[in-house]
Structure formats: structure tokens, C-alpha cells
Amino acid sequence: MRMIDPHAHMFSRTTDDYENMAVAGIECVVEPAFWLGLNRRYAETFFDYFNHITTFEPQRAAKRGIKHYCTIGCNPKETEDLKLFQDVLAGMPEYLDRDSAIGIGEIGLNDMTPNEETALIMQLELAKKRGCPVLIHSPHNNKLEGTLRILDILKEAGNDPELVDVDHCTEETIKHVKDRGYWSGITMYPRTKCTPQRARDMLERFGTDRMLINSSCDWEWSDPLAVPKCVRLMLMTGFSREEASRVAFENPRRFLSASPKFKLA
Numbered sequence: 001m002r003m004i005d006p007h008a009h010m011f012s013r014t015t016d017d018y019e020n021m022a023v024a025g026i027e028c029v030v031e032p033a034f035w036l037g038l039n040r041r042y043a044e045t046f047f048d049y050f051n052h053i054t055t056f057e058p059q060r061a062a063k064r065g066i067k068h069y070c071t072i073g074c075n076p077k078e079t080e081d082l083k084l085f086q087d088v089l090a091g092m093p094e095y096l097d098r099d100s101a102i103g104i105g106e107i108g109l110n111d112m113t114p115n116e117e118t119a120l121i122m123q124l125e126l127a128k129k130r131g132c133p134v135l136i137h138s139p140h141n142n143k144l145e146g147t148l149r150i151l152d153i154l155k156e157a158g159n160d161p162e163l164v165d166v167d168h169c170t171e172e173t174i175k176h177v178k179d180r181g182y183w184s185g186i187t188m189y190p191r192t193k194c195t196p197q198r199a200r201d202m203l204e205r206f207g208t209d210r211m212l213i214n215s216s217c218d219w220e221w222s223d224p225l226a227v228p229k230c231v232r233l234m235l236m237t238g239f240s241r242e243e244a245s246r247v248a249f250e251n252p253r254r255f256l257s258a259s260p261k262f263k264l265a
């Protein structure tokens with residue numbers, strides 16, 4: 001089955017991971033810009049990172065037969081210093097213009113501070129201006145409250161729901177996200193957040209329409225094969241091939257195709 005992992009931080013992964021993902025059937029990954037574990041101190045450090053994920057990673061992926069796209073953005077964990085954030089924001093267009101940069105993300109809320117909200121609104125504004133897909137990070141603590149706040153901000157900002165993936169959804173947030181017309185992402189971070197089994201159960205409960213699944217694999221305990229593992233489990237436990245293919249391939253393809261730069265053979 002053809003698969004896309006629409007949220008994978010390959011910057012932090014090895015070449016073996018790319019190899020295993022390709023063998024398992026993943027033909028495309030999207031790498032959202034993210035927090036590297038330590039706050040950056042200079043706008044230029046962000047720019048080097050944006051440069052890396054728009055040049056080196058697509059090449060590294062292509063050698064294993066995987067198509068690599070990215071999104072550019074400033075994660076809420078790094079928006080407390082608003083002056084630094086604004087310098088980063090001012091430099092983003094150069095990277096967003098690159099061939100493999102198909103959208104903005106991951107942006108969102110983490111601790112729900114006023115500065116996080118300001119940075120989110122400014123980046124949503126940029127996304128609206130460019131008409132590109134947006135990948136939203138919802139907070140891991142106070143999940144429901146944070147997600148509802150994000151949904152209110154999105155509504156006020158007026159971004160087209162078809163272009164927005166609200167990620168890291170759970171049983172308590174999926175319905176809210178879907179009801180308002182956004183894409184709902186389930187992140188499988190098996191050790192600490194969500195196993196393929198739990199993702200599968202959410203898909204059974206909420207359906208496969210407007211749902212995306214991803215590994216969000218990075219430098220923490222995470223699994224670059226989470227998407228194929230979930231697909232395998234779905235097929236073994238009552239889902240049709242069509243349903244599995246919808247969440248693992250058709251849905252992300254449709255969401256990402258909102259960018260004219262996104263092309264799969």
C-alpha cells in the first residue's frame with residue numbers, strides 16, 4: 001500500500017530509518033520545522049536549519065526513493081522571545097519559496113502564553129497570504145483547552161479549513177476539529193502518547209474522513225514506522241484496504257496537494 005508520513009522530523013533520524021520507511025511502503029514524508037530540544041539563540045540558526053531541511057534532507061531521502069517535503073515555521077516552544085521570533089518570521093519567505101517547502105508549520109500553542117498566541121496569529125496571517133497548507137501543533141498538556149483556543153484563533157484568523165491540519169489530536173479533541181472542518185492529525189508516539197492501537201481505535205470511533213496519521217518521529221522515543229504499523233493493524237482488525245489507504249495515503253495527498261509544489265508520481 002502507498003503511504004505518506006505527513007509529520008516526520010527526519011533531521012533527527014538516521015539513513016537506516018529512511019531505508020526502513022521506504023521498505024515498509026512510505027513513499028513521501030513531510031518534515032515540519034520544529035524545536036531541536038534546546039532553544040535557538042539566533043535567527044540565523046533557524047535559517048541554517050531551514051536551509052538544511054530544504055536541501056540536504058530532500059537529497060538524503062531521494063537516495064532511498066522517498067520524496068521529501070517540508071514546512072517552515074516557528075514552534076510555540078520558541079516564540080517566547082518575540083523579538084527573535086519576528087526576525088525569524090521576516091526571513092521565512094526565502095525558504096518558503098523553495099521547491100520542497102509546501103507550507104507553514106509546525107506552529108501552534110504549547111503553554112498558551114500571550115506571546116505564543118501573537119506568534120501563532122502572525123504565522124497564520126503569512127499562511128493566509130501565501131494560500132499554503134498549515135500544520136498546527138496542539139499542546140500536550142491541557143489538550144482540550146489548548147485545542148479549543150487554537151480553533152478560536154483559527155476561526156478569527158480566517159484560514160481556509162481545507163488548508164489546516166490540527167495535529168496531535170486525541171479522543172477529546174478530534175470531534176471539535178472535524179466539526180469545524182479542519183483536518184485532524186493523530187500522532188503516534190508509542191511510548192508516551194499514542195500507540196498504533198489507540199490510533200486505530202480512534203479511527204474506528206471517529207471514521208477515516210478528514211483524518212491523518214503520522215509518526216512525528218524525532219530525537220525522542222518515537223517510531224518512523226508508526227504509519228505502516230497502524231495500517232497493518234487496521235487491515236488485521238476489520239478495516240478495509242480502502243479505509244486504510246484513505247488515512248495513510250489519499251487524505252494526506254489531498255491535504256498536501258493544496259500546495260501546487262506537492263507532486264507524487
Ligand SMILES: [Zn+2]
Binds near residue numbers: 007009032106216
Ligand atoms: Zn512535530
